[in-house]
Amino acid sequence: MTEKACRECHKLTIGATCPRCKNASLSDDFSGLVVILDPGESEIAKVMKIDEKGRYALRVR
Ligand SMILES: [Zn+2]
Numbered sequence: 001m002t003e004k005a006c007r008e009c010h011k012l013t014i015g016a017t018c019p020r021c022k023n024a025s026l027s028d029d030f031s032g033l034v035v036i037l038d039p040g041e042s043e044i045a046k047v048m049k050i051d052e053k054g055r056y057a058l059r060v061r
Pocket of ligand 1: 006007008018022
């Protein structure tokens with residue numbers, strides 16, 4: 001299974017829809033990978049407006 005990235009929130013998933021925002025608009029053309037373990041303590045999470053731990057793509061086309 002290849003991972004795809006949600007175009008809305010950039011979360012990575014192997015499913016057909018985003019588990020976070022239920023968006024079905026996924027892209028396999030993404031670059032960069034960010035792992036958020038503690039959203040409240042992560043500067044990257046704040047910049048990317050991520051409030052849930054998980055794996056995210058930096059850029060999604
Ligand atoms: Zn999403």
